[in-house]
Amino acid sequence: MVSRRFLLSGLAATVVAASPDPAVRIYAAMTFRPVLERVLQAYRDAGGSAVAAYAPTPVLIRQLAGGALADILLTADPAWMDEAVRQKLVQPLTRSDLLRNELVLAAAAGSPTVGTITSGFALAGLLAGGRLAMCDPEHDPAGRYGKQSLQSLGFWPMVEGNIAIAESSLAAVVLVDHGEAKAAVCFKTDLHGDERAVAAGVFPPDSHAPIVYPVALASTARGKNAAAALAFLRSVESLRIFADFGYLPAA
Incomplete structure:
Protein backbone atom coordinates (compact mmCIF):
# COMPACT_ATOMS: atom_id res chain seq x y z
CA MET A 1 0.00 0.00 0.00
CA VAL A 2 1.27 3.47 -0.81
CA SER A 3 1.98 5.38 2.40
CA ARG A 4 0.19 8.61 3.16
CA ARG A 5 3.57 10.34 3.59
CA PHE A 6 4.41 9.32 0.03
CA LEU A 7 1.12 10.78 -1.14
CA LEU A 8 2.12 14.11 0.37
CA SER A 9 5.35 14.34 -1.58
CA GLY A 10 5.78 17.15 -4.09
CA LEU A 11 5.93 17.13 -7.86
CA ALA A 12 6.35 13.56 -9.07
CA ALA A 13 6.13 11.78 -12.40
CA THR A 14 4.94 8.26 -13.04
CA VAL A 15 5.45 6.51 -16.36
CA VAL A 16 2.51 4.16 -16.79
CA ALA A 17 3.38 2.36 -20.00
CA ALA A 18 6.04 2.02 -22.62
CA SER A 19 4.96 2.73 -26.19
CA PRO A 20 6.49 3.74 -29.50
CA ASP A 21 4.25 6.81 -29.36
CA PRO A 22 5.09 9.65 -26.97
CA ALA A 23 3.51 9.19 -23.56
CA VAL A 24 0.62 11.53 -22.90
CA ARG A 25 1.69 14.14 -20.35
CA ILE A 26 -0.93 14.78 -17.66
CA TYR A 27 -0.48 17.68 -15.25
CA ALA A 28 -2.72 17.02 -12.25
CA ALA A 29 -3.31 18.64 -8.89
CA MET A 30 -1.57 16.77 -6.09
CA THR A 31 -4.87 15.77 -4.47
CA PHE A 32 -5.58 13.40 -7.37
CA ARG A 33 -2.45 11.32 -7.04
CA PRO A 34 -3.90 8.27 -5.21
CA VAL A 35 -6.88 7.84 -7.53
CA LEU A 36 -5.18 8.89 -10.75
CA GLU A 37 -2.53 6.21 -10.25
CA ARG A 38 -5.36 3.66 -10.33
CA VAL A 39 -6.94 5.27 -13.38
CA LEU A 40 -3.64 5.30 -15.23
CA GLN A 41 -3.12 1.64 -14.38
CA ALA A 42 -6.42 0.93 -16.10
CA TYR A 43 -5.29 3.09 -19.03
CA ARG A 44 -2.09 1.05 -19.28
CA ASP A 45 -4.09 -2.16 -19.20
CA ALA A 46 -6.08 -0.81 -22.14
CA GLY A 47 -2.85 -0.19 -24.10
CA GLY A 48 -2.40 3.50 -23.37
CA SER A 49 0.74 5.35 -22.37
CA ALA A 50 0.90 8.37 -20.06
CA VAL A 51 3.07 10.32 -17.64
CA ALA A 52 1.41 11.99 -14.66
CA ALA A 53 3.03 14.94 -12.88
CA TYR A 54 1.53 16.15 -9.61
CA ALA A 55 1.80 19.49 -7.81
CA PRO A 56 -0.48 22.15 -6.33
CA THR A 57 -2.56 23.67 -9.12
CA PRO A 58 -0.91 27.11 -8.92
CA VAL A 59 2.49 25.46 -9.41
CA LEU A 60 1.23 23.59 -12.48
CA ILE A 61 -0.11 26.82 -13.97
CA ARG A 62 3.20 28.58 -13.38
CA GLN A 63 5.09 25.74 -15.02
CA LEU A 64 2.86 25.75 -18.08
CA ALA A 65 3.14 29.52 -18.32
CA GLY A 66 6.92 29.12 -18.15
CA GLY A 67 6.98 26.82 -21.16
CA ALA A 68 6.52 23.35 -19.66
CA LEU A 69 4.92 20.90 -22.06
CA ALA A 70 1.74 19.02 -21.19
CA ASP A 71 -1.16 17.37 -22.96
CA ILE A 72 -3.85 17.42 -20.27
CA LEU A 73 -4.43 19.69 -17.27
CA LEU A 74 -6.57 18.46 -14.37
CA THR A 75 -7.05 21.16 -11.75
CA ALA A 76 -8.44 21.22 -8.22
CA ASP A 77 -10.13 24.58 -8.68
CA PRO A 78 -12.28 26.15 -11.43
CA ALA A 79 -10.69 29.54 -10.75
CA TRP A 80 -7.26 28.20 -11.71
CA MET A 81 -8.64 26.61 -14.86
CA ASP A 82 -10.13 30.03 -15.64
CA GLU A 83 -6.61 31.42 -15.26
CA ALA A 84 -5.24 28.73 -17.56
CA VAL A 85 -7.83 29.74 -20.16
CA ARG A 86 -6.98 33.42 -19.70
CA GLN A 87 -3.30 32.71 -20.28
CA LYS A 88 -4.13 30.47 -23.28
CA LEU A 89 -2.51 27.47 -21.62
CA VAL A 90 -5.41 25.14 -22.45
CA GLN A 91 -7.83 24.62 -25.30
CA PRO A 92 -11.04 26.15 -23.90
CA LEU A 93 -13.44 24.17 -26.10
CA THR A 94 -12.13 20.93 -24.55
CA ARG A 95 -12.75 22.07 -20.98
CA SER A 96 -15.33 20.28 -18.87
CA ASP A 97 -15.97 19.53 -15.21
CA LEU A 98 -14.80 15.97 -14.60
CA LEU A 99 -15.65 15.41 -10.92
CA ARG A 100 -17.23 16.82 -7.78
CA ASN A 101 -16.34 16.40 -4.12
CA GLU A 102 -17.78 16.97 -0.66
CA HIS A 208 -19.56 26.94 0.13
CA ALA A 209 -18.85 27.34 -3.57
CA PRO A 210 -19.31 24.18 -5.66
CA ILE A 211 -16.34 21.81 -5.44
CA VAL A 212 -15.74 20.83 -9.04
CA TYR A 213 -12.62 19.68 -10.84
CA PRO A 214 -12.16 20.84 -14.44
CA VAL A 215 -10.05 19.08 -17.05
CA ALA A 216 -8.92 20.24 -20.49
CA LEU A 217 -6.41 19.60 -23.23
CA ALA A 218 -3.35 21.79 -22.87
CA SER A 219 -2.44 24.18 -25.65
CA THR A 220 0.68 22.07 -26.22
CA ALA A 221 -1.29 18.80 -26.55
CA ARG A 222 -0.02 16.45 -29.23
CA GLY A 223 -2.41 14.70 -31.60
CA LYS A 224 -4.92 11.95 -31.12
CA ASN A 225 -3.17 10.27 -28.17
CA ALA A 226 -3.92 13.26 -25.93
CA ALA A 227 -7.56 13.32 -27.00
CA ALA A 228 -7.83 9.56 -26.42
CA ALA A 229 -6.38 9.87 -22.92
CA LEU A 230 -8.80 12.68 -22.11
CA ALA A 231 -11.68 10.55 -23.36
CA PHE A 232 -10.48 7.73 -21.09
CA LEU A 233 -10.50 10.03 -18.07
CA ARG A 234 -14.14 10.78 -18.87
CA SER A 235 -15.05 7.14 -19.49
CA VAL A 236 -17.40 5.02 -17.40
CA GLU A 237 -14.46 2.85 -16.35
CA SER A 238 -12.50 5.82 -15.03
CA LEU A 239 -15.49 7.37 -13.31
CA ARG A 240 -16.10 4.07 -11.53
CA ILE A 241 -12.56 4.19 -10.15
CA PHE A 242 -12.97 7.80 -9.11
CA ALA A 243 -16.20 6.84 -7.34
CA ASP A 244 -14.38 4.12 -5.40
CA PHE A 245 -12.26 6.89 -3.88
CA GLY A 246 -15.30 8.99 -2.98
CA TYR A 247 -15.48 11.37 -5.95
CA LEU A 248 -18.84 12.25 -7.45
CA PRO A 249 -19.59 12.70 -11.16
CA ALA A 250 -19.71 16.31 -12.24
CA ALA A 251 -23.09 16.24 -13.94
Missing part, protein backbone atom coordinates in the same frame (compact mmCIF):
# COMPACT_ATOMS: atom_id res chain seq x y z
CA LEU A 103 -16.31 19.03 2.16
CA VAL A 104 -16.25 17.23 5.50
CA LEU A 105 -15.04 17.65 9.04
CA ALA A 106 -12.57 14.89 9.91
CA ALA A 107 -12.06 13.72 13.48
CA ALA A 108 -10.32 10.82 15.19
CA ALA A 109 -11.83 7.39 14.63
CA GLY A 110 -14.51 6.71 17.22
CA SER A 111 -15.70 10.32 17.36
CA PRO A 112 -19.46 10.91 17.20
CA THR A 113 -20.72 11.48 13.68
CA VAL A 114 -23.66 13.34 12.21
CA GLY A 115 -24.97 13.59 8.69
CA THR A 116 -25.02 17.21 7.62
CA ILE A 117 -23.32 19.78 9.82
CA THR A 118 -25.63 22.57 10.98
CA SER A 119 -25.13 25.71 13.01
CA GLY A 120 -26.07 23.68 16.09
CA PHE A 121 -23.20 21.23 15.63
CA ALA A 122 -21.12 20.90 18.83
CA LEU A 123 -17.84 21.96 17.21
CA ALA A 124 -16.48 23.49 20.41
CA GLY A 125 -17.01 20.22 22.22
CA LEU A 126 -15.29 18.26 19.48
CA LEU A 127 -12.28 20.57 19.49
CA ALA A 128 -12.13 20.68 23.28
CA GLY A 129 -9.64 23.53 23.15
CA GLY A 130 -7.51 21.80 20.51
CA ARG A 131 -6.69 23.03 17.04
CA LEU A 132 -8.68 22.80 13.83
CA ALA A 133 -6.50 21.85 10.86
CA MET A 134 -7.22 23.25 7.42
CA CYS A 135 -5.52 24.74 4.38
CA ASP A 136 -4.73 28.42 4.08
CA PRO A 137 -7.97 30.09 2.89
CA GLU A 138 -5.94 32.70 1.02
CA HIS A 139 -4.02 30.27 -1.15
CA ASP A 140 -5.75 26.89 -1.29
CA PRO A 141 -9.21 25.91 -2.61
CA ALA A 142 -9.88 23.54 0.32
CA GLY A 143 -9.09 26.33 2.76
CA ARG A 144 -11.29 28.75 0.87
CA TYR A 145 -14.23 26.33 0.84
CA GLY A 146 -13.66 25.59 4.51
CA LYS A 147 -13.67 29.23 5.55
CA GLN A 148 -16.82 29.83 3.50
CA SER A 149 -18.62 27.00 5.31
CA LEU A 150 -17.36 27.95 8.75
CA GLN A 151 -18.48 31.53 8.17
CA SER A 152 -21.84 30.45 6.78
CA LEU A 153 -22.54 28.28 9.84
CA GLY A 154 -21.27 30.89 12.30
CA PHE A 155 -18.18 28.96 13.49
CA TRP A 156 -15.44 31.13 12.05
CA PRO A 157 -15.09 33.63 14.95
CA MET A 158 -14.70 30.70 17.33
CA VAL A 159 -11.97 28.87 15.38
CA GLU A 160 -9.98 31.48 13.45
CA GLY A 161 -7.54 32.07 16.29
CA ASN A 162 -6.76 28.40 16.76
CA ILE A 163 -6.20 26.99 13.28
CA ALA A 164 -3.34 24.71 12.27
CA ILE A 165 -2.53 25.60 8.65
CA ALA A 166 -1.73 22.54 6.52
CA GLU A 167 -0.09 22.46 3.09
CA SER A 168 -2.96 20.38 1.70
CA SER A 169 -6.28 19.01 2.90
CA LEU A 170 -4.72 15.55 3.06
CA ALA A 171 -1.97 16.98 5.27
CA ALA A 172 -4.71 18.40 7.51
CA VAL A 173 -6.08 14.87 7.99
CA VAL A 174 -2.58 13.61 8.82
CA LEU A 175 -2.47 16.14 11.67
CA VAL A 176 -5.62 14.52 13.06
CA ASP A 177 -4.12 11.07 12.54
CA HIS A 178 -1.11 12.07 14.63
CA GLY A 179 -3.15 13.80 17.34
CA GLU A 180 -1.74 17.21 16.48
CA ALA A 181 -5.22 18.59 15.72
CA LYS A 182 -8.62 17.65 17.07
CA ALA A 183 -10.38 17.97 13.72
CA ALA A 184 -9.72 18.94 10.13
CA VAL A 185 -11.64 20.52 7.31
CA CYS A 186 -10.94 18.38 4.27
CA PHE A 187 -12.39 16.74 1.21
CA LYS A 188 -14.29 13.49 1.63
CA THR A 189 -11.78 11.79 -0.65
CA ASP A 190 -8.92 12.63 1.74
CA LEU A 191 -10.30 10.03 4.15
CA HIS A 192 -10.10 7.18 1.67
CA GLY A 193 -8.12 4.33 3.22
CA ASP A 194 -7.52 6.20 6.50
CA GLU A 195 -8.42 4.04 9.49
CA ARG A 196 -7.51 6.66 12.07
CA ALA A 197 -9.98 9.35 11.06
CA VAL A 198 -13.67 9.54 10.17
CA ALA A 199 -16.00 12.16 8.75
CA ALA A 200 -17.69 13.66 11.77
CA GLY A 201 -20.07 15.44 9.40
CA VAL A 202 -20.53 16.87 5.94
CA PHE A 203 -20.67 20.62 5.36
CA PRO A 204 -23.85 21.64 3.51
CA PRO A 205 -23.21 22.11 -0.22
CA ASP A 206 -24.89 25.53 -0.10
CA SER A 207 -22.45 26.72 2.60
Whole structure:
Protein backbone atom coordinates (compact mmCIF):
# COMPACT_ATOMS: atom_id res chain seq x y z
CA MET A 1 0.00 0.00 0.00
CA VAL A 2 1.27 3.47 -0.81
CA SER A 3 1.98 5.38 2.40
CA ARG A 4 0.19 8.61 3.16
CA ARG A 5 3.57 10.34 3.59
CA PHE A 6 4.41 9.32 0.03
CA LEU A 7 1.12 10.78 -1.14
CA LEU A 8 2.12 14.11 0.37
CA SER A 9 5.35 14.34 -1.58
CA GLY A 10 5.78 17.15 -4.09
CA LEU A 11 5.93 17.13 -7.86
CA ALA A 12 6.35 13.56 -9.07
CA ALA A 13 6.13 11.78 -12.40
CA THR A 14 4.94 8.26 -13.04
CA VAL A 15 5.45 6.51 -16.36
CA VAL A 16 2.51 4.16 -16.79
CA ALA A 17 3.38 2.36 -20.00
CA ALA A 18 6.04 2.02 -22.62
CA SER A 19 4.96 2.73 -26.19
CA PRO A 20 6.49 3.74 -29.50
CA ASP A 21 4.25 6.81 -29.36
CA PRO A 22 5.09 9.65 -26.97
CA ALA A 23 3.51 9.19 -23.56
CA VAL A 24 0.62 11.53 -22.90
CA ARG A 25 1.69 14.14 -20.35
CA ILE A 26 -0.93 14.78 -17.66
CA TYR A 27 -0.48 17.68 -15.25
CA ALA A 28 -2.72 17.02 -12.25
CA ALA A 29 -3.31 18.64 -8.89
CA MET A 30 -1.57 16.77 -6.09
CA THR A 31 -4.87 15.77 -4.47
CA PHE A 32 -5.58 13.40 -7.37
CA ARG A 33 -2.45 11.32 -7.04
CA PRO A 34 -3.90 8.27 -5.21
CA VAL A 35 -6.88 7.84 -7.53
CA LEU A 36 -5.18 8.89 -10.75
CA GLU A 37 -2.53 6.21 -10.25
CA ARG A 38 -5.36 3.66 -10.33
CA VAL A 39 -6.94 5.27 -13.38
CA LEU A 40 -3.64 5.30 -15.23
CA GLN A 41 -3.12 1.64 -14.38
CA ALA A 42 -6.42 0.93 -16.10
CA TYR A 43 -5.29 3.09 -19.03
CA ARG A 44 -2.09 1.05 -19.28
CA ASP A 45 -4.09 -2.16 -19.20
CA ALA A 46 -6.08 -0.81 -22.14
CA GLY A 47 -2.85 -0.19 -24.10
CA GLY A 48 -2.40 3.50 -23.37
CA SER A 49 0.74 5.35 -22.37
CA ALA A 50 0.90 8.37 -20.06
CA VAL A 51 3.07 10.32 -17.64
CA ALA A 52 1.41 11.99 -14.66
CA ALA A 53 3.03 14.94 -12.88
CA TYR A 54 1.53 16.15 -9.61
CA ALA A 55 1.80 19.49 -7.81
CA PRO A 56 -0.48 22.15 -6.33
CA THR A 57 -2.56 23.67 -9.12
CA PRO A 58 -0.91 27.11 -8.92
CA VAL A 59 2.49 25.46 -9.41
CA LEU A 60 1.23 23.59 -12.48
CA ILE A 61 -0.11 26.82 -13.97
CA ARG A 62 3.20 28.58 -13.38
CA GLN A 63 5.09 25.74 -15.02
CA LEU A 64 2.86 25.75 -18.08
CA ALA A 65 3.14 29.52 -18.32
CA GLY A 66 6.92 29.12 -18.15
CA GLY A 67 6.98 26.82 -21.16
CA ALA A 68 6.52 23.35 -19.66
CA LEU A 69 4.92 20.90 -22.06
CA ALA A 70 1.74 19.02 -21.19
CA ASP A 71 -1.16 17.37 -22.96
CA ILE A 72 -3.85 17.42 -20.27
CA LEU A 73 -4.43 19.69 -17.27
CA LEU A 74 -6.57 18.46 -14.37
CA THR A 75 -7.05 21.16 -11.75
CA ALA A 76 -8.44 21.22 -8.22
CA ASP A 77 -10.13 24.58 -8.68
CA PRO A 78 -12.28 26.15 -11.43
CA ALA A 79 -10.69 29.54 -10.75
CA TRP A 80 -7.26 28.20 -11.71
CA MET A 81 -8.64 26.61 -14.86
CA ASP A 82 -10.13 30.03 -15.64
CA GLU A 83 -6.61 31.42 -15.26
CA ALA A 84 -5.24 28.73 -17.56
CA VAL A 85 -7.83 29.74 -20.16
CA ARG A 86 -6.98 33.42 -19.70
CA GLN A 87 -3.30 32.71 -20.28
CA LYS A 88 -4.13 30.47 -23.28
CA LEU A 89 -2.51 27.47 -21.62
CA VAL A 90 -5.41 25.14 -22.45
CA GLN A 91 -7.83 24.62 -25.30
CA PRO A 92 -11.04 26.15 -23.90
CA LEU A 93 -13.44 24.17 -26.10
CA THR A 94 -12.13 20.93 -24.55
CA ARG A 95 -12.75 22.07 -20.98
CA SER A 96 -15.33 20.28 -18.87
CA ASP A 97 -15.97 19.53 -15.21
CA LEU A 98 -14.80 15.97 -14.60
CA LEU A 99 -15.65 15.41 -10.92
CA ARG A 100 -17.23 16.82 -7.78
CA ASN A 101 -16.34 16.40 -4.12
CA GLU A 102 -17.78 16.97 -0.66
CA LEU A 103 -16.31 19.03 2.16
CA VAL A 104 -16.25 17.23 5.50
CA LEU A 105 -15.04 17.65 9.04
CA ALA A 106 -12.57 14.89 9.91
CA ALA A 107 -12.06 13.72 13.48
CA ALA A 108 -10.32 10.82 15.19
CA ALA A 109 -11.83 7.39 14.63
CA GLY A 110 -14.51 6.71 17.22
CA SER A 111 -15.70 10.32 17.36
CA PRO A 112 -19.46 10.91 17.20
CA THR A 113 -20.72 11.48 13.68
CA VAL A 114 -23.66 13.34 12.21
CA GLY A 115 -24.97 13.59 8.69
CA THR A 116 -25.02 17.21 7.62
CA ILE A 117 -23.32 19.78 9.82
CA THR A 118 -25.63 22.57 10.98
CA SER A 119 -25.13 25.71 13.01
CA GLY A 120 -26.07 23.68 16.09
CA PHE A 121 -23.20 21.23 15.63
CA ALA A 122 -21.12 20.90 18.83
CA LEU A 123 -17.84 21.96 17.21
CA ALA A 124 -16.48 23.49 20.41
CA GLY A 125 -17.01 20.22 22.22
CA LEU A 126 -15.29 18.26 19.48
CA LEU A 127 -12.28 20.57 19.49
CA ALA A 128 -12.13 20.68 23.28
CA GLY A 129 -9.64 23.53 23.15
CA GLY A 130 -7.51 21.80 20.51
CA ARG A 131 -6.69 23.03 17.04
CA LEU A 132 -8.68 22.80 13.83
CA ALA A 133 -6.50 21.85 10.86
CA MET A 134 -7.22 23.25 7.42
CA CYS A 135 -5.52 24.74 4.38
CA ASP A 136 -4.73 28.42 4.08
CA PRO A 137 -7.97 30.09 2.89
CA GLU A 138 -5.94 32.70 1.02
CA HIS A 139 -4.02 30.27 -1.15
CA ASP A 140 -5.75 26.89 -1.29
CA PRO A 141 -9.21 25.91 -2.61
CA ALA A 142 -9.88 23.54 0.32
CA GLY A 143 -9.09 26.33 2.76
CA ARG A 144 -11.29 28.75 0.87
CA TYR A 145 -14.23 26.33 0.84
CA GLY A 146 -13.66 25.59 4.51
CA LYS A 147 -13.67 29.23 5.55
CA GLN A 148 -16.82 29.83 3.50
CA SER A 149 -18.62 27.00 5.31
CA LEU A 150 -17.36 27.95 8.75
CA GLN A 151 -18.48 31.53 8.17
CA SER A 152 -21.84 30.45 6.78
CA LEU A 153 -22.54 28.28 9.84
CA GLY A 154 -21.27 30.89 12.30
CA PHE A 155 -18.18 28.96 13.49
CA TRP A 156 -15.44 31.13 12.05
CA PRO A 157 -15.09 33.63 14.95
CA MET A 158 -14.70 30.70 17.33
CA VAL A 159 -11.97 28.87 15.38
CA GLU A 160 -9.98 31.48 13.45
CA GLY A 161 -7.54 32.07 16.29
CA ASN A 162 -6.76 28.40 16.76
CA ILE A 163 -6.20 26.99 13.28
CA ALA A 164 -3.34 24.71 12.27
CA ILE A 165 -2.53 25.60 8.65
CA ALA A 166 -1.73 22.54 6.52
CA GLU A 167 -0.09 22.46 3.09
CA SER A 168 -2.96 20.38 1.70
CA SER A 169 -6.28 19.01 2.90
CA LEU A 170 -4.72 15.55 3.06
CA ALA A 171 -1.97 16.98 5.27
CA ALA A 172 -4.71 18.40 7.51
CA VAL A 173 -6.08 14.87 7.99
CA VAL A 174 -2.58 13.61 8.82
CA LEU A 175 -2.47 16.14 11.67
CA VAL A 176 -5.62 14.52 13.06
CA ASP A 177 -4.12 11.07 12.54
CA HIS A 178 -1.11 12.07 14.63
CA GLY A 179 -3.15 13.80 17.34
CA GLU A 180 -1.74 17.21 16.48
CA ALA A 181 -5.22 18.59 15.72
CA LYS A 182 -8.62 17.65 17.07
CA ALA A 183 -10.38 17.97 13.72
CA ALA A 184 -9.72 18.94 10.13
CA VAL A 185 -11.64 20.52 7.31
CA CYS A 186 -10.94 18.38 4.27
CA PHE A 187 -12.39 16.74 1.21
CA LYS A 188 -14.29 13.49 1.63
CA THR A 189 -11.78 11.79 -0.65
CA ASP A 190 -8.92 12.63 1.74
CA LEU A 191 -10.30 10.03 4.15
CA HIS A 192 -10.10 7.18 1.67
CA GLY A 193 -8.12 4.33 3.22
CA ASP A 194 -7.52 6.20 6.50
CA GLU A 195 -8.42 4.04 9.49
CA ARG A 196 -7.51 6.66 12.07
CA ALA A 197 -9.98 9.35 11.06
CA VAL A 198 -13.67 9.54 10.17
CA ALA A 199 -16.00 12.16 8.75
CA ALA A 200 -17.69 13.66 11.77
CA GLY A 201 -20.07 15.44 9.40
CA VAL A 202 -20.53 16.87 5.94
CA PHE A 203 -20.67 20.62 5.36
CA PRO A 204 -23.85 21.64 3.51
CA PRO A 205 -23.21 22.11 -0.22
CA ASP A 206 -24.89 25.53 -0.10
CA SER A 207 -22.45 26.72 2.60
CA HIS A 208 -19.56 26.94 0.13
CA ALA A 209 -18.85 27.34 -3.57
CA PRO A 210 -19.31 24.18 -5.66
CA ILE A 211 -16.34 21.81 -5.44
CA VAL A 212 -15.74 20.83 -9.04
CA TYR A 213 -12.62 19.68 -10.84
CA PRO A 214 -12.16 20.84 -14.44
CA VAL A 215 -10.05 19.08 -17.05
CA ALA A 216 -8.92 20.24 -20.49
CA LEU A 217 -6.41 19.60 -23.23
CA ALA A 218 -3.35 21.79 -22.87
CA SER A 219 -2.44 24.18 -25.65
CA THR A 220 0.68 22.07 -26.22
CA ALA A 221 -1.29 18.80 -26.55
CA ARG A 222 -0.02 16.45 -29.23
CA GLY A 223 -2.41 14.70 -31.60
CA LYS A 224 -4.92 11.95 -31.12
CA ASN A 225 -3.17 10.27 -28.17
CA ALA A 226 -3.92 13.26 -25.93
CA ALA A 227 -7.56 13.32 -27.00
CA ALA A 228 -7.83 9.56 -26.42
CA ALA A 229 -6.38 9.87 -22.92
CA LEU A 230 -8.80 12.68 -22.11
CA ALA A 231 -11.68 10.55 -23.36
CA PHE A 232 -10.48 7.73 -21.09
CA LEU A 233 -10.50 10.03 -18.07
CA ARG A 234 -14.14 10.78 -18.87
CA SER A 235 -15.05 7.14 -19.49
CA VAL A 236 -17.40 5.02 -17.40
CA GLU A 237 -14.46 2.85 -16.35
CA SER A 238 -12.50 5.82 -15.03
CA LEU A 239 -15.49 7.37 -13.31
CA ARG A 240 -16.10 4.07 -11.53
CA ILE A 241 -12.56 4.19 -10.15
CA PHE A 242 -12.97 7.80 -9.11
CA ALA A 243 -16.20 6.84 -7.34
CA ASP A 244 -14.38 4.12 -5.40
CA PHE A 245 -12.26 6.89 -3.88
CA GLY A 246 -15.30 8.99 -2.98
CA TYR A 247 -15.48 11.37 -5.95
CA LEU A 248 -18.84 12.25 -7.45
CA PRO A 249 -19.59 12.70 -11.16
CA ALA A 250 -19.71 16.31 -12.24
CA ALA A 251 -23.09 16.24 -13.94
